[in-house]
């Protein structure tokens with residue numbers, strides 16, 4: 001069994017991007033600028049945007065954090081998005097999800113300029129991804145592809161079972177694994193809460209990608225020998241013995257599933273850090289496109 005070490009690979013990617021930024025500076029070019037909008041005080045979201053801003057600082061990107069209160073109205077958020085769309089200094093931005101209930105997430109994602117949509121959530125970019133056109137690929141699925149590639153995991157002709165159909169992970173992942181090329185060329189089953197015989201389907205998978213958010217859902221007896229297991233579930237579970245008062249738990253019963261798997265991602269330190277690294281990659285791409293379009 002080999003661990004797909006997202007922490008290490010994400011650090012390698014950050015070093016690679018930092019080297020690109022250094023070259024940009026030497027050429028006297030503007031460095032990429034990422035903005036992140038956070039509405040409310042959700043603890044996990046605060047951690048994730050904090051990691052995004054720190055990662056920008058580490059690699060030499062400019063960053064802007066826009067914090068808005070949890071009472072922010074949809075109109076106020078849409079006005080902020082318009083401002084960011086029109087700010088020529090910003091190459092790309094994200095709106096941290098989930099949003100408070102008074103705000104329609106779909107309206108918000110539609111309002112982001114597709115050229116600045118480094119999350120890849122705008123329907124224009126999602127459609128381009130599905131049609132194999134060059135675009136911003138959502139960071140978590142993009143990170144999983146990168147891990148599979150860097151560890152040389154064979155996906156051709158394999159049966160990939162994706163658990164969960166969220167717009168952020170499951171749905172795009174199912175499209176990407178079935179695309180032509182590598183990592184891809186896989187036969188994909190997208191499963192969800194209404195899937196019948198889900199245990200039987202999972203037991204036939206060569207590659208299992210679990211994005212359910214149910215701690216320890218995937219047990220050793222559910223996966224076949226030598227399966228590739230990707231754990232996208234990141235749930236905070238109360239644990240008073242820890243300094244932060246919680247621990248992070250994945251969808252996979254790691255101790256037992258790792259004894260059967262050929263490759264497996266840990267939680268923490270697997271897919272999560274890759275999400276940050278691939279957002280930075282998308283921001284670098286946004287900067288390069290922005291520069292060519294302003295020539």
Ligand SMILES: Nc1nc2c(c(=O)[nH]1)N[C@@H](CN(C=O)c1ccc(C(=O)N[C@@H](CCC(=O)O)C(=O)O)cc1)CN2
Pocket residue numbers: 044047048049051094095096097098119139140168234248267268269270271272273274275276
């Ligand atoms: N606008 C977006 N919102 C959300 C996205 C996204 O891609 N764009 N994805 C998730 C949250 N997310 C990034 O935003 C994210 C999740 C997890 C991690 C991560 O590094 N996890 C660590 C554990 C960190 C901790 O909780 O202490 C790990 O797995 O090792 C980074 C980013 C939903 N919203």
